Amino acid sequence: MPDSAAPPPSRSRTAHRRPRPKRRTALLPVAAVAAVGLGALPPAGASAAVAATRTVAADGSAQYRTVQSAIDASAAGDTVSIAKGTYKEVINVPTGKKGLTIKGATGNAEDVVITYDNAAGTKKPDGSTYGTAGSATATFSAPDLTVTGVTVQNTWLRSEHPDITATQAVAVNAQGDRQVFRNDRFIAHQDTVLNWAPSATGQYRQYFRASFISGDVDFLFGNATAVYDRVNITLRDRGAAAGGNNGYLAAPNTHSAKKYGFLITGSTISSSAQANTFSLGRPWHPTDDAVGQLVIRDTALPAAVRVAAPWTDFGTFPWKSARFHEYANTGPGATVNANRPQLTVAQAADYTAARYLAGTDGWNPVG
Template sequence: MLCLTNLINYTSNALAMVVSYDIFGGDMSLWRRPETERDGFWENPKHEPEFRSEFPTKYLVIDVVVCKEGSSDDGSNEQCRYKKVQEAVDAAPSNVIDKKFVIHIKEGVYDEVVRIPFEKKNVVFLGDGKGKTIITGSLGVAHQPGITTYDSATVSVLGDGFMATNLTIQNTAGAPEHQAVAFRSDSDQSMIDNCEFLGHQDTLYAHSLRQYYKSCRITGNVDFIFGNAAAVFEDCLIQLNPKLDNPESGGDNSVTAQGRTEPVQSTGFVFQNCTINGTEEYMALFKSNPKVHRNYLGRPWKEYSRTVFINCGMGDVVAPGGWMPWDGDFGLDTLYYGEFGNFGDGCRKSERVKWSSQLPKEHVNAYSLTNFIQGDKWIPKSSL
C-alpha cells in the first residue's frame, strides 16, 4: 500500500508540474494553482447524446463455477469446480487483456476474503442475485492488529476490467471496528451492475481509476462511499443504516468522502438518477427523533474533493445544509460540491451551505459517462 501511495503522489506531482508549465511557462515564480469548477473553469465536453449501458451477460461464456457445497443441484448441469471464490480467481489466467474470465458464483454465503491481484485482468463475477450470492467478511481496523482501511475489504480488486453483477458483498464488522470496507476497487474500466454493498463505516472504497456502478444498493452510515476514483453511480439506491453502537443517539453521518488531492486530477464522484434515503430500521429511528439524526451528502476528505448529484431523489434524511465540513474550514475554498435537478424533501436549494454549488445547466454534460470517465470507449451499450 505504501508503494502505491508513493506512486500516486509522485504521479500527481509530475502531472501538476506539467500542467503548470503548459499554462504559465518556465518561470516558476508565475506558477499558480490551476483553476477548477470552483473558479468557473470547465472542460470542453463532447455534446453527443448520452448512451444507455447494459451489462453484457448474454454475451459472456462461463469459464468456471463456484458452488458453496461443491456441487450443483439446480439442474443446470454446470460443473462446480471450486467451493471458494478465491480458488476460482487464482485459476484465472494472468495478464489477458482481450478476453473475459467469467466466474459463475452460485447461490450461497461465502465467508471469505477475496483478493484479485494486478495480473488477473478482465475477471467477471456472475452471481445468482442480490441476497442470494453473498460474499461476506468481518475485517476491521480498530481491534485487529495490522489491518488498515485499505486491507479491511471483504473483496478487493486491482486487475483492470473487472465486472460483477447480481451479488451481495458485505462487511459485518460494526461500529467497534470503525473502518470496515466491503468492497475496494483499483480496477480501471470496471463495471458493477445490480450488486449490493452492505456495511457501516467505509462500505465502498472507490480507491482509484475509472469505475461505473449501475443499479446498485449501497448501505452505511459514516463516509460509506469514499476514495479518489473517477466514479459514476447511476440508478443506485444509497441508504443510511443504524449505527450498531447506541443507534438512538444519532449523530452526524456523511454519505461520501471523496479524496481528490490535486486540482489537475480528473477524479470525483458523480451520482446520476440515484435515490438517497434510509433503510427501514434507520427510518424508524429517524422518524422517532429527527433532530439527533443528521445526514449529509458528503464532506471533504481531501482538499480538492469533488462530488456532484444530478437528478437524484433525496429523502428527508438529508439535512437542509446538504454538506458538512471535515475539520473546520479545511477544503471549503477548494472543493467542488455540485447539485442539479435533484428533488424530494432532502433537496432544499435555498438552505444549502454557501460553499456548495448549484451546477449550471450548460455544464451538466461534463459529468456524463462519456465525458467524465470516457465510458463510450469501454462501457457496453444497450441494444434497445
C-alpha cells in the same frame, strides 16, 4: 452484439458439376488433436487459449468450493460463476486477472453473499492491524473487471468491539480501471466502498449501475473516478435524534489535477433515520493536493439529509474549498440555498456519466 448470429450466406445451386478429385489429408498427431479439439486448427504461432468459466458452490457440487480458489485458477478474461449460497471469505482479484467476470449464477444478488468482518483496527495473526484498505471483504485490482449479481458485505459492528477505535470496515475496495459493477449489493457501515486510484493522478474509473449500497460514515470514499448510476443508496440509522449526527454519505479526496471525482446520478437515496441527521459529504483531505469532487444530480433525497447545509468540513479543511455541487435533485431532502451549490444547465451537460468515464480512451459502459 446481436442476440443471434447472422444467418450463413445462401448457396446457389449449380447443376452437373464435374466431380473434383479428393484431396489427401495428412493425419494429425494425437497430441495435436487433443490440444485443439474438433475445431479448426489455429494459425501457426497463434494462441489457442479460450476463456473458461470456473464454477463455485459451497456444497462441493461445482469445480471449486470457495470464490478465491476459482479466482486463483482463472486466467485473464475468464468467468467465475458462483452458485447460490453464503461464502465467508476474503477475496482478492489481482491486476493480472484483466477482463475477469465474477457473477452470481442466479442473477439475483441476494442469492450470492460474500461476507467477512474485519475492521481497520482488527489485529492480524502477527499483531499488526489491517488498516482501512486491508479490511475489505473484496479487493478488486484488475482492469476491465465485471462484477454482477453478487452481494459483498462487511458485517463488523462497532457495538461488538468497543476496544477498537479504527472502525472503518470496507466491503469493496475497487482499485482498477474500467471496472463495472451491475446488479450488485454492497453493505457495511463505515467506508462501505473504497474507490481508489493507486496513482492519485492516474486513470482509474469505476462504474456502478442498478445496484444497492448501504452505510453510515463516509461510505463512498476515495480518489478514483466513480459513477453511481441508477443506484439505490441507504443511509443507515445510527440512532441520532432529529438534528443530530448519523453520518456522511461520501468523502472523496480527488486529486486537484483531476476534473472528475464522484458522480451520483439518476439514483434514489433513502433512510429511516430522523430528519436532518445526515450530511451528503465532506472532503477527505489526507494530502495537500486532495480537493474532493462530487456531483449529486437528478437524485431523490430523503428527509434525513440536512436540508439547510448538507455539506460539512473534514477536520480543518472547509467543504467550500472542495468541488461539491447538486443539480435537479428532488425529495424532502432537496432544496436550493446558499449552502447548496448548483450546476448551471451548461455545466450539467459536462457532468454526466459518459463524460466522467470517457477518459483518454473513450470508454463508455453507460446504458
